Amino acid sequence: MKLKENIKLFIFEAAAALCGILTIVFAALPAYFEADKADLSLLEMAFGSGDRIQSNGLLIMAFIILVLGVVCSIALAVFQILHVKFLNDKVITIMAIASGILVLVGGIILTCGLFISGLDKANSSLGFTQGNWGIKSGMIITPIFTLISFALCYPSALIILHHKDVADKESKPANKEVKM
Numbered sequence: 665m666k667l668k669e670n671i672k673l674f675i676f677e678a679a680a681a682l683c684g685i686l687t688i689v690f691a692a693l694p695a696y697f698e699a700d701k702a703d704l705s706l707l708e709m710a711f712g713s714g715d716r717i718q719s720n721g722l723l724i725m726a727f728i729i730l731v732l733g734v735v736c737s738i739a740l741a742v743f744q745i746l747h748v749k750f751l752n753d754k755v756i757t758i759m760a761i762a763s764g765i766l767v768l769v770g771g772i773i774l775t776c777g778l779f780i781s782g783l784d785k786a787n788s789s790l791g792f793t794q795g796n797w798g799i800k801s802g803m804i805i806t807p808i809f810t811l812i813s814f815a816l817c818y819p820s821a822l823i824i825l826h827h828k829d830v831a832d833k834e835s836k837p838a839n840k841e842v843k844m
Contacts, residue, residue: 670744673756673820677741677763680816684734684767687809691727691774695802696783699791705802709777723777730770730810736763737813740820753824764817771810778803 694703704713710723740759743751778784778799787797 670747673823674741674744676816676819677737677744677760680763680767680813681734681737681741683809683813683816684730684737684763687767687771687806687813688727688730688734690802690805690809691730693802693805694800695806696778696797697800698783698787698797699795703800704783706774706777706806709781709783710774717781717783720777720781722780723774726770726773726777728770729766730774733763733766733768733770733813736766737817753827756820757822757824760817760820760823764814764821767810767817768814771807771813775803775807775810 691706693705695706696704696709698704701716702713704717706723707727709717710720710727712719736759740756740763743759744756773780783797791797
């Protein structure tokens with residue numbers, strides 16, 4: 665039964681890692697457009713784009729946090745499939761929680777790059793309404809895959825509670841039906 669559980673947890677963590685990688689890839693898609701200027705991605709907002717926008721330390725930190733979360737998720741998936749000796753319920757839970765939180769924090773801060781970089785303040789609200797500037801697909805897809813990656817870390821993060829529930833269920837005697 666433990667082998668079957670390891671495979672299930674591997675699938676969830678591998679899917680979380682894949683969605684985390686897709687979050688990074690989608691952060692490179694155009695996320696902001698402005699009339700008569702080149703589109704900007706979330707990564708360009710973080711690392712700068714020539715003279716148009718300077719690099720932003722908070723967004724760079726968010727990108728690094730996102731990458732660390734993906735690396736943690738990949739490591740947990742590899743540990744699950746290889747059945748390493750030090751992998752117990754506590755290690756699985758800690759790594760899954762760390763992976764999920766790192767991906768969530770990094771992805772959400774990176775998604776707020778438009779507001780953190782100040783590009784929304786550089787243009788008027790009327791310009792947004794008239795379509796002179798706005799958001800593109802990268803700004804929408806990045807947080808979606810961030811949340812999916814976070815949600816896929818959930819089964820591994822609750823493995824201690826799952827095993828405790830199973831043990832409690834097995835230790836209780838069978839409930840007899842009470843007739844009234």
